[in-house]
Amino acid sequence: MSWNRAEMCKRAALELKDGFYVNLGIGMPTLVANYIDKQKNITLQSENGMLGMGPFPKPGMQDPDLINAGKQTITSLPESSYFSSADSFAMIRGGHIDLSILGAMQVSKQGDLANWMIPGKMVKGMGGAMDLVAGVKKVLVLMDHNAKDGSPKIVNNCDLPLTGKKVVDLIITNLGVFEINQGVKVKEIADNVTKESLINKTETELLF
Amino acid sequence: MKNNDYKKFYNSPEDALEGLLFDGMTIMSGGFGLCGLPENLILSLRDSGVKNLTVISNNAGTEGHGLGLLLETKQISKAISSYVGENKLFEKQYLSKEIELEFNPQGTLAERIRAGGAGIPAFFTATGVGTLVSKNKEHKTIKGKEYILESGLISDLSLVKAWKGDKAGNLIYRKTARNFNPVMATAGKNTVAEVEEICEVGELDPDQIHTPGIYVKRIIKGLNYSKAIENLTLSED
Numbered sequence: 001m002s003w004n005r006a007e008m009c010k011r012a013a014l015e016l017k018d019g020f021y022v023n024l025g026i027g028m029p030t031l032v033a034n035y036i037d038k039q040k041n042i043t044l045q046s047e048n049g050m051l052g053m054g055p056f057p058k059p060g061m062q063d064p065d066l067i068n069a070g071k072q073t074i075t076s077l078p079e080s081s082y083f084s085s086a087d088s089f090a091m092i093r094g095g096h097i098d099l100s101i102l103g104a105m106q107v108s109k110q111g112d113l114a115n116w117m118i119p120g121k122m123v124k125g126m127g128g129a130m131d132l133v134a135g136v137k138k139v140l141v142l143m144d145h146n147a148k149d150g151s152p153k154i155v156n157n158c159d160l161p162l163t164g165k166k167v168v169d170l171i172i173t174n175l176g177v178f179e180i181n182q183g184v185k186v187k188e189i190a191d192n193v194t195k196e197s198l199i200n201k202t203e204t205e206l207l208f
Numbered sequence: 209m210k211n212n213d214y215k216k217f218y219n220s221p222e223d224a225l226e227g228l229l230f231d232g233m234t235i236m237s238g239g240f241g242l243c244g245l246p247e248n249l250i251l252s253l254r255d256s257g258v259k260n261l262t263v264i265s266n267n268a269g270t271e272g273h274g275l276g277l278l279l280e281t282k283q284i285s286k287a288i289s290s291y292v293g294e295n296k297l298f299e300k301q302y303l304s305k306e307i308e309l310e311f312n313p314q315g316t317l318a319e320r321i322r323a324g325g326a327g328i329p330a331f332f333t334a335t336g337v338g339t340l341v342s343k344n345k346e347h348k349t350i351k352g353k354e355y356i357l358e359s360g361l362i363s364d365l366s367l368v369k370a371w372k373g374d375k376a377g378n379l380i381y382r383k384t385a386r387n388f389n390p391v392m393a394t395a396g397k398n399t400v401a402e403v404e405e406i407c408e409v410g411e412l413d414p415d416q417i418h419t420p421g422i423y424v425k426r427i428i429k430g431l432n433y434s435k436a437i438e439n440l441t442l443s444e445d
Contacts, residue, residue, distance in 0.1 A: 046384070047314065048240040048241075048243070048384050048387050049240075049386055050384050056441045056443040057442060057443065058442065059442050063383065064243065064435035065244070065371075065382045065383040065384060065435070066384055067240070067241060067243050067438075067439070068384075070439060071240075071243070071294075071438040072439045072440075072441035073437060073439070073440055073441050074441075076383070082381075082383055082384060082386055083386065084318075084386055084388070084389070085240070085315075085317075085318040085387050086318040086319060086321070086391045088315075089314065089318050090319075092315055093333065093334070093335065122299050122302070122303065123311070124291060124292060125289060125290050125292055125293060125311050126290065126314075127290050127313075127314050128314035129313075130313035130315075130316070130335050130336050130339060130341065131315030131335045134333075134334040134335040134337065135315070135334065135335070161340050164337075164338065165337060165338030
């Protein structure tokens with residue numbers, strides 16, 4: 001047993017604190033938006049140039065001039081603002097964004113992140129990931145604990161090309177929550193997951 | 209009476225590009241995905257037959273849209289982009305080495321363009337430190353943190369798309385169609401803008417201008433915008 005995608009997203013949403021400005025990456029991180037506590041005031045940033053991202057539009061209400069970084073149609077909110085790509089990344093690099101949630105292929109015990117390139121395969125590009133991990137206050141990785149072939153994704157050293165060095169603060173997987181702080185500290189274990197199976201499925205040493 | 213004819217307004221994209229194109233030139237093209245693309249100018253660029261282009265653009269378009277049109281005619285020899293994932297033709301030309309590709313982190317790309325337009329030759333950034341991006345770049349530790357030196361970018365020609373513009377070249381963008389367009393407008397030796405709505409001088413509120421006319425050499429009213437949606441996503445309820 002372990003957490004499913006919805007449970008992982010729900011757990012990640014708890015890391016969004018009241019008043020936070022947050023950037024959600026493409027894929028599973030985008031789904032975290034569905035689990036944000038309505039009592040909290042959270043502003044979502046889209047790096048193509050928008051603060052205050054609203055939900056996806058109702059059929060017929062889509063606007064080709066209004067998309068998110070995943071090129072999905074979205075809507076605005078009363079508090080929304082638009083700006084250029086340069087302003088958007090000034091916001092990111094200037095440390096004004098509180099939290100970024102991204103997917104990953106590998107994370108090392110030092111917090112190195114690899115999520116953009118597999119040598120020998122066609123490279124799509126890093127998009128804004130390198131800027132985000134270098135600039136935002138806190139980086140949360142949301143990913144499956146193991147790759148499709150079962151290989152561990154929390155490793156001693158990333159063998160894939162890096163997106164950033166020593167940039168990850170927290171990892172949420174289907175098996176638990178892990179903090180990078182002079183090693184990988186286990187903060188929570190998913191329901192019905194044993195300590196032994198967690199150790200077996202992780203390359204690097206876990207601190208309990 | 210002040211002369212309000214800035215001689216920037218052209219009747220067609222062909223006229224607006226006349227005399228500005230040459231083989232081997234560097235072109236910046238605004239837009240993010242298929243949002244805010246200078247559709248009319250790209251078509252005209254394709255029809256001009258100019259080749260061996262270095263194109264600076266966040267993405268490489270898709271089949272039949274944006275810079276995808278220039279890939280079909282093999283007019284691009286090098287692309288500087290942050291993400292080209294959606295284009296199969298690009299992938300094919302890249303793997304067969306017909307096209308050279310330089311990946312820039314998106315924020316580094318935006319800032320390189322901003323710097324270029326502002327006369328800043330280079331700047332230090334933390335983005336890319338410890339990654340392939342930092343290879344062969346100058347490193348510097350400032351107040352205990354490591355940075356790499358990135359250079360400013362300018363183009364021979366920048367093609368931008370805005371929502372409204374006036375005949376003095378002032379531009380206003382709409383929603384997320386703004387993206388790279390304003391910075392690219394500043395970084396072109398020549399900048400040509402296309403707009404959905406062209407206004408007479410004085411019709412736009414000076415307080416609402418995003419790109420001041422000084423950056424825009426020529427302007428046209430674009431026609432027949434396809435405004436394709438790459439990833440239509442609707443709410444379920």
